[in-house]
Amino acid sequence: MMKPHLVTVALTLAAAHAWAEAPAGGNVDAQLIKQGEYLSRAADCVACHTAKDGKPYAGGLPFDTPIGTVYSTNITPDKETGIGDYSYEDFDRAVRHGVGKGVGSLYPAMPYTSYAHVSPDDVKALYAYFMHGVTPVKQQNKGTDIPWPLSMRWPLGIWRGLFAPDVANGTASAPGGQQAASGDAEVLRGRYLVEGLGHCSACHTPRGFALQEKASTDADGTAFLSGAVVEGWLAKNLRGDVNSGLGSWSKEDIAAFLKGGRNAHSAAFGGMAQVVQDSTQHMSDADLAAIAAYLKTLAPAGKGDARTLAYSDATGQALRTGSDKSEGAITFLNNCAACHRSTGKGYAETFPQLAQSSTVLSGDPASLIHLVLKGAQMPGTRSAPTQYAMPGFDYRLSDGEVAAVVTFVRNSWGNQASAVTADQVAKVRKEVGAVAAPVR
Ligand code: HEC
Ligand code: HEC
Numbered sequence: 001m002m003k004p005h006l007v008t009v010a011l012t013l014a015a016a017h018a019w020a021e022a023p024a025g026g027n028v029d030a031q032l033i034k035q036g037e038y039l040s041r042a043a044d045c046v047a048c049h050t051a052k053d054g055k056p057y058a059g060g061l062p063f064d065t066p067i068g069t070v071y072s073t074n075i076t077p078d079k080e081t082g083i084g085d086y087s088y089e090d091f092d093r094a095v096r097h098g099v100g101k102g103v104g105s106l107y108p109a110m111p112y113t114s115y116a117h118v119s120p121d122d123v124k125a126l127y128a129y130f131m132h133g134v135t136p137v138k139q140q141n142k143g144t145d146i147p148w149p150l151s152m153r154w155p156l157g158i159w160r161g162l163f164a165p166d167v168a169n170g171t172a173s174a175p176g177g178q179q180a181a182s183g184d185a186e187v188l189r190g191r192y193l194v195e196g197l198g199h200c201s202a203c204h205t206p207r208g209f210a211l212q213e214k215a216s217t218d219a220d221g222t223a224f225l226s227g228a229v230v231e232g233w234l235a236k237n238l239r240g241d242v243n244s245g246l247g248s249w250s251k252e253d254i255a256a257f258l259k260g261g262r263n264a265h266s267a268a269f270g271g272m273a274q275v276v277q278d279s280t281q282h283m284s285d286a287d288l289a290a291i292a293a294y295l296k297t298l299a300p301a302g303k304g305d306a307r308t309l310a311y312s313d314a315t316g317q318a319l320r321t322g323s324d325k326s327e328g329a330i331t332f333l334n335n336c337a338a339c340h341r342s343t344g345k346g347y348a349e350t351f352p353q354l355a356q357s358s359t360v361l362s363g364d365p366a367s368l369i370h371l372v373l374k375g376a377q378m379p380g381t382r383s384a385p386t387q388y389a390m391p392g393f394d395y396r397l398s399d400g401e402v403a404a405v406v407t408f409v410r411n412s413w414g415n416q417a418s419a420v421t422a423d424q425v426a427k428v429r430k431e432v433g434a435v436a437a438p439v440r
């Protein structure tokens, strides 16, 4: 048996060899592969193309669509089961145009409508990384679980024609594209990352009747990034609205959230915890600042909350003196106050504040109910490794109690938002697979 340090040397040599190995017809330089690796992080390819407990990029993660389940594919460079025999053109056709080699049109679960905004140079770097920087894995793709005739892919081609942006070389938002001539370089870089690789709109933009994003750039209107529910979580409004959006967050607040998964206002949970963990924490400070600068340029979606809500400690006083005996107040004291405190201010970067929180104040209470029922855990990041968690209360609180406590936090400490009913809670309880309400 080899000694450990020999194994290390052997592996290092093997890796160096793989890097140095040139493809037929040219040199692939290590710098380009490295750049591709960085871009793959920004694009979060790994999140979708890796099954739970599976090998990186070997595919097999299920995606529910209204007509059945689609599985992500093996995008390792294995020649038989992966994309090892893809030419650059084949790769580009899948990533930016939504057409798989030998498959036809792809389901838009693959966010090619966003990647359409990526520059050809960046697609080249990604290609270099996937061909030479990723370990090949032999793993057959799973077919879809969609029954015939719905499984036919030609309607997806029509969908593509209707809803996918045109991929011109040097798209509108790519650096060097038409609009790059005007405007601040940092904001343009941020826009490029958000619209393209970051595919932020895949979750944060509401979808229309055919599941197309209602806007694929800000130029299409204020629906862009105005918030949508994805897998039971509200991917919040990222526009300038003061209470439900990012109007009250500074540029630094946004960058800190994307890097560490938490800031003085909030902490990441649900789908965003994974985005931070796999993707944004790995981005450079300059790119995160660019994303933040761009998001700060987005006008409010105009959801009727231009007025800043002032903090008030009347709720805190009532809780501390015991003068509020409502079901919401009692439920809050017994279940939430230990962490979020009677002041509603929590402890910054540990237990997020509930006063002036966009999660609490969003018109759609999906995340709020989901959190109380199932709990959540912050992402662990290099700059903030501790994963503070909130317990779920599904086994403990009835639909009526959850409705009462959620309505209470939406209307305390100066917060103002619509009441939540027990029926709404019952519906979310079913959708997110929380355990049944306790019977008393
Ligand atoms: C939000 C989830 C998601 C992300 C992010 C994502 N993909 Fe995909 N991708 C999918 C799904 C699902 C499919 C299969 C679609 C189908 O079968 O129609 C797919 C298909 C593909 C295919 C076609 C493969 C084949 O077998 O023909 C390629 C290539 C691909 N993705 C590459 C990438 C790359 C490169 C990235 C990052 C730049 C990426 N994907 C990011 C979900 C995703
Ligand atoms: C897989 C879906 C998904 C993707 C992709 C995604 N997000 Fe999110 N995002 C969410 C969800 C869900 C939330 C709500 C939970 C939370 O606040 O952490 C959220 C919350 C946020 C918040 C906090 C807003 C607030 O008011 O608390 C910011 C900022 C954010 N996302 C930025 C981004 C950016 C920038 C991108 C693209 C680089 C992005 N997101 C991509 C799902 C997603």
Ligand code: HEC
Pocket: 265, 266, 267, 268, 269, 270, 273, 332, 335, 336, 337, 338, 339, 340, 350, 351, 352, 353, 354, 357, 358, 359, 360, 368, 371, 372, 376, 377, 378, 379, 388, 389, 390, 391, 393, 405, 406, 409
């Ligand atoms: C043991 C401490 C603890 C208790 C008890 C607790 N929480 Fe939390 N809460 C947390 C932590 C930690 C987070 C951050 C979770 C994450 O980001 O994944 C959080 C997040 C939240 C958020 C999201 C805030 C934001 O914008 O990021 C809301 C809303 C919330 N809790 C409400 C409640 C309510 C209502 C109760 C009582 C039913 C409760 N919490 C009980 C620890 C707690």
